[in-house]
Amino acid sequence: MPDRFKTIIEPFRIHSVEPLRLTTEDDRREKIKAAGYNVFALRAEDVLIDLLTDSGTGAMSRDQWAAIQHGDESYAGSPSWFRFLEAVQRLFPFRHVIPTHQGRAAERILFSVIAGPGKVIPNNTHFDTTRANIEATGAEALDLVIAEGREPQRIHPFKGNMDVAALENLLAKQSADVPVVFITVTNNSGGGQPVSMENIRAVRAVCDRYRVPLFLDACRFAENAWFIRLREKGYAERDVGDIVREMASYADGMTMSAKKDPLANIGGWLAVNDDDLAEKCRNLLILTEGFSTYGGLAGRDLEAIAQGLSEAIEPDYLRYRIRSTEYLADALDRAGVPIVKPAGGHAVYIDARSLLAHIPPLAYPGEALAVALYETGGIRSVEIGTVMFGRRPDGSEAPAAMDLVRMAIPRRTYTQSHIDYVIEVVLAVAKRASELRGYRIVDEPPQLRHFTARFEPLAATR
Ligand code: F0G
Numbered sequence: 001m002p003d004r005f006k007t008i009i010e011p012f013r014i015h016s017v018e019p020l021r022l023t024t025e026d027d028r029r030e031k032i033k034a035a036g037y038n039v040f041a042l043r044a045e046d047v048l049i050d051l052l053t054d055s056g057t058g059a060m061s062r063d064q065w066a067a068i069q070h071g072d073e074s075y076a077g078s079p080s081w082f083r084f085l086e087a088v089q090r091l092f093p094f095r096h097v098i099p100t101h102q103g104r105a106a107e108r109i110l111f112s113v114i115a116g117p118g119k120v121i122p123n124n125t126h127f128d129t130t131r132a133n134i135e136a137t138g139a140e141a142l143d144l145v146i147a148e149g150r151e152p153q154r155i156h157p158f159k160g161n162m163d164v165a166a167l168e169n170l171l172a173k174q175s176a177d178v179p180v181v182f183i184t185v186t187n188n189s190g191g192g193q194p195v196s197m198e199n200i201r202a203v204r205a206v207c208d209r210y211r212v213p214l215f216l217d218a219c220r221f222a223e224n225a226w227f228i229r230l231r232e233k234g235y236a237e238r239d240v241g242d243i244v245r246e247m248a249s250y251a252d253g254m255t256m257s258a259k260k261d262p263l264a265n266i267g268g269w270l271a272v273n274d275d276d277l278a279e280k281c282r283n284l285l286i287l288t289e290g291f292s293t294y295g296g297l298a299g300r301d302l303e304a305i306a307q308g309l310s311e312a313i314e315p316d317y318l319r320y321r322i323r324s325t326e327y328l329a330d331a332l333d334r335a336g337v338p339i340v341k342p343a344g345g346h347a348v349y350i351d352a353r354s355l356l357a358h359i360p361p362l363a364y365p366g367e368a369l370a371v372a373l374y375e376t377g378g379i380r381s382v383e384i385g386t387v388m389f390g391r392r393p394d395g396s397e398a399p400a401a402m403d404l405v406r407m408a409i410p411r412r413t414y415t416q417s418h419i420d421y422v423i424e425v426v427l428a429v430a431k432r433a434s435e436l437r438g439y440r441i442v443d444e445p446p447q448l449r450h451f452t453a454r455f456e457p458l459a460a461t462r
Contacts, residue, residue: 007416008320008323008324008327008416009320010320010324010412010415010416011316011317011319011320012061012412015062020048020049021045021046021048022048022378023046023048023378025375025376027046028046028374028375028378029375031043031046032371032374032375036442036443036453036454036455037367037371037439037454037455037456037457038450038451038452038453038454038455039052039370039371039374039380039381039382040052040450040451040452041452041454042374042380046378047374047378047379047380048377048378048379049377049378049379049380049414049418049421049422050380050410051347051379051380051381051406051407051408051409051410051422052380052381052382052408053382053408053410054260054346054347054408054409054410054411055257055259055260055408056102056259056264056265056266057259057265057410057411057413058263058265058410058411058412058413059410059411059412059413060263060264060265060304060308061263061307061308061311061412063307063311064263064264064303064304064307064308064311067300067303067304067306067307068300068303068304069300070083070300070303071298071299071300071301071302071303072299073298073299073300074299075291075294076291076293077293078293078294078299078302079299080299080300080302080303080306081099081293081294081299081302083302083303083306084099084302084303084305084306085097086306087305087306087307087309087310088269088271088306088309090241090309091221091241091244091245091248091309091313092218092244092245092248092254092256092271093245093248094248094251094252094253094254094271094272094273095272095273095275095278096271096272096273096275096278096281096282097269097270097271098269098270098271098272098278098281098282098285098292098295099267099268099269099289099292099293099294099295099296099297099302100267100268100269100270100285100289100295100296100297101266101267101268101289101295101296101297102257102258102259102266102267102268103129103217103219103255103256103257103258103259103268104129104130104133104257104268105268105288105289105295105296106255106256106257106268106269106270107129107130107133107134107255108133108136109270109281109284109285109289110180110215110253110255110270110281111133111134111136111137111139112137112284113277113280113281113284114179114180114277115134115137115138115139115179116137116138116139117137117138117139118138118139118177119137119138119139119140119177119178119179120139120140120142120170120174120177120178121134121139121140121141121142121178121179121180121181121182122142122143122144122162122167122170122178122181122182123141123142123143123144123162123181123182123183123184123217124143124144124145124149124160124161124162124182124183124184124187124190124195125143125145125149125160125184125187125188125189125190126141126143126182126184126189127184127188127189127217127219128189128388128389128448128450129448130182130184130217130255131389132447132448135393135447136447142170143189143401144162144163144166144167144170145159145160145161145162145163145187145190146159146161146162146163147163149161149187149190149191149193150190150401150402152191152338152339152340152341152349152351152354152402152404153338153340153341153351153354154341155341155342157194157196157227157231157232157342158193158194158195158196158199158227158231158232159187159190159191159193159194159342160184160185160186160187160190160191160193160194160195160224161195161196161199162183162195162199162203164199164202164203164206167181167203167206168206171206171207171209171210171212172210175210175211175212178210178212179212179213180212180213180214180215180253181203181206181207181212181213181214181215182214182215182216182217183195183199183200183203183214183215183216183217183251184216184217184219185216185217185218185219185220185221185224185247186220186223186224186227186344186345186346188219188220188346188347189384189389191340191344191347191349191404192220192223192325192340192343192344192345192346192347192349192406193340193342193344194223194224194227194228194231194345195224196228196231196232197228197232197235197243197246197247198232200247200250200251201250203250204250204251213252213253213274214250214251214252215251215252215253215254215255216247216248216251216253216254216255217254217255217256218247218248218254218255218256219256219257219259219260219261220260220261220345220346221244221247221261222240222244222261222312222313222318223261223318223321223322223345223346224247224345225240225243225244225247225313225318226240226318226319226321226322226345227322227345228243228247229243230322240313240314240315240318241313244313252272252273252274253270253271253272253273253274253277254269254270254271255268255269255270256268256269256270256271258305258308260346261312262305262308262309262312263304263308263309263311263312263411263412264301264304264305264308265301265304266297266301267297267301267302267304267305269295317412321345321411322345324409324416324419325343325344325345325346325347325348325409326342326343327416327419328343328348328407328409328419328422328423329341329342329343329348330343331423332348332350332423332426332427335423335427335430336430337350337355337426337427337430338350338351338354338355339351340402340404346408346409347406347407347408347409348406348407348409349384349404349405349406349407350369350381350404350405350407350426351402351403351404352365352366352368352369352383352385352403352404352405353365353366353385353402353403353404355369355430355433356368356369356433356436358434359436359437359438360438361385361386361390361399361400361403362386362390362397362399363438363439363440363458364383364385364386364387364403364438364439364440364441364455365385365403365438366383366384366385366386366387366403366404366405367383367387367438367439367455368436368437368438368439369381369383369405369429369436370382370383370405371439372429372436373405373407373425373426373429376425376428376429377421377422377424377425377428377429379407379422379425379426381405381406381407381408382405382406382408382450383403383404383405383406383450384402384404384405384406385400385402385403385404385405386399386400386403387441387449387450387453388400388449388450389401391444391449395446407422407426437457437458437459438457438458439455439456439457439458440455440456440458441453441454441455442454442455442456
């Protein structure tokens with residue numbers, strides 16, 4: 001695409017369409033009230049633009065649908081498994097690849113084997129399922145992102161970087177309690193921010209000094225690699241696949257959700273180099289997910305993932321992907337809406353704590369904003385803040401580091417005019433931000449409460 005034209009061209013044309021159902025604001029007020037003001041409890045048909053997640057919501061390509069026809073459903077040793085294995089190892093050459101139905105299954109298997117009471121697992125920022133799976137074993141999940149990564153407005157090219165000094169401190173004190181160090185690329189809970197190759201290398205060096213393995217939570221590996229290519233010295237001309245392989249070369253293993261960058265609707269894997277660990281994990285896999293050559297997936301899913309992996313690293317796709325997310329972020333920023341800057345790879349995060357400064361964190365400003373975006377324009381977003389992270393394992397509550405609202409962009413799914421509409425709606429809500437009210441939780445489960453909690457609006461502005 002010639003640089004002199006600004007318009008972002010979606011590098012595909014549309015081949016099959018899904019209708020969107022238009023609803024009215026009155027309609028939506030009723031629907032969200034009935035859902036206990038929790039966007040997870042809405043019916044998807046009542047949502048106009050669904051930015052709840054980029055997970056499993058992307059559009060598959062013609063070639064992925066064609067690959068699905070090659071799906072071989074043999075229970076063991078299917079050709080689809082070998083195509084999947086080869087596609088995974090081409091980018092992530094770990095010795096053992098263990099397929100799972102999605103990322104959290106890989107997390108559960110891994111942490112069941114290596115975590116447990118007394119253990120500590122550091123990460124730049126744990127995603128909610130990662131944290132929950134660690135805590136479910138009795139271990140502690142520790143977030144060690146750099147200070148810049150906790151300041152929404154602060155510009156830094158690699159805000160997902162791990163605080164290497166803090167990691168070194170931790171390992172100097174208690175490396176025996178740390179079974180693994182994780183780096184999440186891109187750092188989803190911290191704003192979809194990338195991690196530099198230099199930082200991965202530095203973390204690896206610290207891990208080596210204390211003989212602790214390093215794993216990647218690599219869900220958004222391709223977006224991270226593209227940011228490295230754009231922003232890190234020495235990578236501008238490098239092949240994206242090579243950048244991914246270099247990232248993987250510093251790690252001893254990985255967890256993956258194929259519902260993100262691999263462009264599939266379902267799937268994931270755990271990969272490790274350690275033979276012993278692999279055997280223990282495979283045994284658990286067979287117990288709950290399935291045999292080790294399908295791990296809870298159909299052969300056709302394995303085919304779709306294998307094809308998706310090759311499309312995920314195409315420069316035209318990644319250029320469009322990162323630019324189109326930035327397009328939304330730039331428009332909101334220009335209009336004065338506080339967002340996490342710079343734009344993340346897969347999502348734009350509104351800083352609800354700053355936009356709704358009159359709502360204290362324990363009255364959930366992110367929740368208030370997510371409800372308003374739905375009521376006003378039928379946009380479904382998600383709170384990533386005190387609702388998601390405010391409840392500690394002992395049942396007490398404290399404000400999360402940030403109160404963000406994430407608008408995640410499904411891959412290859414919405415066009416620029418959909419995004420122009422989203423911009424209009426966000427600006428309309430921001431204009432009357434001071435009128436929005438906080439919420440209280442009337443019902444919540446002990447873990448991962450954001451999925452099922454029910455809320456009630458507070459009576460007056462607080
Ligand atoms: N790690 C990260 C960084 C994630 O973003 C996710 C999922 C997972 C692990 C778990 O993968 O969903 O396949 O079990 N993130 C989705 C999201 C759900 O909306 O950000 P999964």
